[in-house]
Amino acid sequence: MTTRRQGFKAPLLLMTGLLLGCLPACGAASAVSAPIPRAAETLPVSPWQSAAVPKRIIQTKVGLPQQAGVTPAARTGIKPVVRPTPVPTAAVVYLQAPDFRLKDQNDKLLAYSFPKGKPSVLAFGDQKGSDQLDGWIKPLYARFTDQVDIDGVAELSAVPGFARGMVRGIMGSLVPKPIMLDWDASVSKAYGYKGGQAAILVINASGGIVWRGTGAVTQTGLDEVARLIGQLLQAA
Template identity: 40%
Template structure:
């Protein structure tokens, strides 16, 4: 079975910093996508993953914002800046979200190896079983 290749991308976070995700890279990556509904589920994934793996993995939160009209994008960015202190990549156009096959209304957590191959994708709220699959996938890469 042929592995799926991760899309390379460049997005800005809420602080205006451009972040580029290209492969190969030094560490495995976790891409955590969320729209308004899915964002509620992200912390249940990211907190335990970060507590377990810390800086040995790159974690990128990506806000799915293609529904935000151009007129309100500055306001949306300022809300992220005010409410969230860690960087969140803002996908206003929806290009990155679409290339990763985002399932709307739920968190989408994707594990990408150093070479850019997608190893695992989990959606919805974190459960102990889903987190164990994520842990095993990441441990196999470290």
């Protein structure tokens, strides 16, 4: 993001612009409502990610000597029994998302809690990870709009205390959408965010984290998130 102040592409402010400015007005946490390898580094948190797992093959044991280049099935005439991977019927929940409260850039206290009436996408970014958020958030919002809450947490622990007011003021004038400011990184740590890259979490309406990805967007990762959100919406 480029601000009007050319030359003030401040790392921590730019972070807000991306986490930050790219977050649509679809689901910022409410004050009264309501934690990929790097995208392929996705944790095995979705059953759809098991599609690449080899099928289990049960081979009949026979007491015949090994013959080079000849498979057991060819030697015995017995075909292996193939058991396909079961088709999942629901998302696998691995962690419960902690409830928290943070102030936004307008100094308004926002509550992030469950249960909610819809699935959520929670994005984390710091100075280094901010430029990776736009690629995730924009296409997800374009596809799901207000069917999904999309919220952002800015990890700002690198900002010294004396500069926080200035940073908050600049963000308030440049970023129209509410962004939760995590000055001491306590919320980021509670969600397992380690910084250095973006983190995207998909959370069901009950608060169960069903998918987590880190790093720059990939089409595979984006498709995975979209498919999983679609499943959550159908199950609602």
